[in-house]
Amino acid sequence: MTTDSSMPDPTAGPLTAGETPPPGDAGTADRKRLSKWRLYGRRFARNRPAVAGVVIFVLLVAFAVFGSTLAKYDHVELDFLALSDPPSPEHWFGTNNAGNDLYAMVVIGLQRSLLIAVVVATGTTVLSAVIGTAAAYFGGRVERVSLFIIHFLMVAPTFLLLAMMSNDSGGDWRVIALVLILVSWFFQARTIWTLSLSLREREFVHAARYMGVPGLRIVLRHLIPNIGSLLVVNFTLGVVGAVMAETGLSFLGFGVKLPDVSLGSLIGIGASSISSSPWMFFFPAAALTLLTVSMALVADGLRDALDPTSAAGGRA
Amino acid sequence: MVVAVTNLTYLLAWAYLDPRSNYVGRRPPLSETQITNLLEPRNLDDATPLLERWWTWFSGILFRWDWGVSPTGQSVNEQVAYRMWISAELMLGATILLTAIGIALGVYSASRQYRLGDRIAQGTSIITMNIPIVVAGLGLVLLAIAFNNAVGSTVFYVTGASSPDVSGFFPTLVDTAQHIALPTAALILVGYAQYHFLQRSLLLDTIKSDYVRMARAKGLTKQQAIRKHALRTSLIPVTTQVAFSIPGIFTGAVLTESIFAWKGMGQYFIETISKNDINGVVAVAAFGAVMTAVGAILADIAVVALDPRVRVS
Numbered sequence: 001m002t003t004d005s006s007m008p009d010p011t012a013g014p015l016t017a018g019e020t021p022p023p024g025d026a027g028t029a030d031r032k033r034l035s036k037w038r039l040y041g042r043r044f045a046r047n048r049p050a051v052a053g054v055v056i057f058v059l060l061v062a063f064a065v066f067g068s069t070l071a072k073y074d075h076v077e078l079d080f081l082a083l084s085d086p087p088s089p090e091h092w093f094g095t096n097n098a099g100n101d102l103y104a105m106v107v108i109g110l111q112r113s114l115l116i117a118v119v120v121a122t123g124t125t126v127l128s129a130v131i132g133t134a135a136a137y138f139g140g141r142v143e144r145v146s147l148f149i150i151h152f153l154m155v156a157p158t159f160l161l162l163a164m165m166s167n168d169s170g171g172d173w174r175v176i177a178l179v180l181i182l183v184s185w186f187f188q189a190r191t192i193w194t195l196s197l198s199l200r201e202r203e204f205v206h207a208a209r210y211m212g213v214p215g216l217r218i219v220l221r222h223l224i225p226n227i228g229s230l231l232v233v234n235f236t237l238g239v240v241g242a243v244m245a246e247t248g249l250s251f252l253g254f255g256v257k258l259p260d261v262s263l264g265s266l267i268g269i270g271a272s273s274i275s276s277s278p279w280m281f282f283f284p285a286a287a288l289t290l291l292t293v294s295m296a297l298v299a300d301g302l303r304d305a306l307d308p309t310s311a312a313g314g315r316a
Numbered sequence: 317m318v319v320a321v322t323n324l325t326y327l328l329a330w331a332y333l334d335p336r337s338n339y340v341g342r343r344p345p346l347s348e349t350q351i352t353n354l355l356e357p358r359n360l361d362d363a364t365p366l367l368e369r370w371w372t373w374f375s376g377i378l379f380r381w382d383w384g385v386s387p388t389g390q391s392v393n394e395q396v397a398y399r400m401w402i403s404a405e406l407m408l409g410a411t412i413l414l415t416a417i418g419i420a421l422g423v424y425s426a427s428r429q430y431r432l433g434d435r436i437a438q439g440t441s442i443i444t445m446n447i448p449i450v451v452a453g454l455g456l457v458l459l460a461i462a463f464n465n466a467v468g469s470t471v472f473y474v475t476g477a478s479s480p481d482v483s484g485f486f487p488t489l490v491d492t493a494q495h496i497a498l499p500t501a502a503l504i505l506v507g508y509a510q511y512h513f514l515q516r517s518l519l520l521d522t523i524k525s526d527y528v529r530m531a532r533a534k535g536l537t538k539q540q541a542i543r544k545h546a547l548r549t550s551l552i553p554v555t556t557q558v559a560f561s562i563p564g565i566f567t568g569a570v571l572t573e574s575i576f577a578w579k580g581m582g583q584y585f586i587e588t589i590s591k592n593d594i595n596g597v598v599a600v601a602a603f604g605a606v607m608t609a610v611g612a613i614l615a616d617i618a619v620v621a622l623d624p625r626v627r628v629s
Binding site: 049152165168264271275281285 | 447454
């Protein structure tokens with residue numbers, strides 16, 4: 001390994017090189033940060049399935065964003081001359097029994113599912129990070145109250161609440177996303193709380209506290225950046241979880257409702273006519289599976305790349 | 317905790333579900349008083365104060381173990397008692413099989429770390445783990461239909477838990493197997509991988525530990541050392557995970573049961589929500605909470621049984 005000499009020690013990566021460089025030291029910190037990202041990039045690129053995952057995911061996002069410009073039909077437009085048609089040059093993915101173009105519906109459904117997943121994963125990660133670290137740092141009453149809420153939600157039948165609330169919302173995706181955040185943040189928050197318990201005893205936290213930095217600022221600028229790699233992995237896994245939860249709900253008919261479509265509701269529609277028109281199931285199912293599997297591969301690669309103790313990404 | 321969760325669900329269910337709406341828009345239309353007359357004896361009339369409704373419901377459970385009736389008058393007790401066993405039939409078999417497969421694969425790939433077998437097993441597992449259960453289930457349905465067509469007779473049934481006109485011990489057994497094969501396969505396909513990964517990483521940690529190296533130094537083969545020394549320690553966290561997955565399997569089965577049209581607890585859950593059956597919804601929630609508690613207790617028992625360092629006084 002000839003590149004070793006020009007790189008900082010990989011085991012000193014994410015923990016000592018904080019996200020916020022001390023003022024006046026900007027030059028060296030900048031160089032360090034660049035090499036840190038290069039290091040992560042290298043470790044990630046060495047993991048071929050993870051790179052494949054990124055490629056598939058980018059293609060899917062491109063498909064969701066630009067796919068509708070290629071579509072010949074709108075997803076609510078009905079073609080009465082083509083009812084339940086198999087895939088053809090006119091309707092690339094075929095049509096359903098009302099004459100909707102499945103290609104257009106898959107594009108819209110993928111957009112919807114992706115949007116919900118990203119919103120939910122972001123919300124869950126932010127909420128769990130702030131609550132988990134704040135509970136650990138402040139201790140006392142804050143800790144007791146947050147832990148009580150977390151433990152209560154762990155016993156509560158969250159899937160049932162989820163189904164009831166999103167069913168009641170009448171299929172508004174924003175409500176579904178909000179409810180999904182509410183029922184999925186607490187597991188991560190508990191993990192983060194456990195990790196932060198040891199972080200709060202570290203010297204730099206004590207130093208910041210004795211310098212008079214306010215508590216919330218310590219949480220946001222010193223504790224959360226230190227669990228950054230965990231949060232990144234949680235985010236990608238959160239996307240997978242949210243996609244699965246949302247499609248499950250929509251499949252059952254409790255999630256996104258017509259005329260709005262998501263991959264789950266498309267599969268649900270396809271399931272009812274699976275033996276007579278299997279293409280109605282194939283295309284949304286393929287999009288969904290590619291989405292979850294690619295995100296999982298990315299998460300796996302990120303975990304190896306960001307973990308300073310992992311040997312799976314090779315050396316340096 | 318179980319009691320608190322159940323009561324909270326009762327109140328929440330009243331906030332989100334409205335049994336009265338079942339009767340609105342009927343032809344011929346029912347008058348307000350007619351609907352009230354239908355709902356009132358079932359303790360589902362929202363004109364009665366919530367506190368009174370709650371007390372009638374709660375005391376019914378407390379003193380008579382009566383979980384109330386659905387808007388159409390069916391007893392929730394009977395439904396749950398009947399459906400519980402259908403779910404158990406599916407779940408128990410699937411859980412045992414997927415745990416066994418996962419652990420076996422984990423041991424296999426841990427003892428061949430980074431060799432071809434390990435790589436292939438890991439690659440397959442990360443894909444199957446992230447196939448949504450809906451896709452897995454329906455994909456299996458398609459395969460089974462193709463297989464049935466190819467063979468020319470119905471080997472796999474894709475819907476229901478049993479055929480109605482089967483009697484005798486062996487025909488029933490065969491019939492059940494024909495029905496249970498597909499949903500079990502779907503549950504195993506998406507479920508085994510988590511135990512594969514868990515068992516693999518735990519076993520790798522223990523293989524590297526001093527006492528396993530010591531066992532090898534004593535002259536045990538690698539197989540013996542893994543089986544007698546490493547496996548037992550690494551099984552403890554896996555068992556805890558399995559026990560805690562009991563409620564998780566229960567919610568996962570919501571989708572499986574609705575795909576394969578099994579009339580189990582998962583399907584009951586969907587039915588109760590879409591039919592505004594408040595008493596049923598609460599019973600499902602209580603069932604889930606009890607399952608969580610049972611899982612926690614089982615986890616403790618398993619740890620005591622497997623881990624000699626934990627002593628029960």
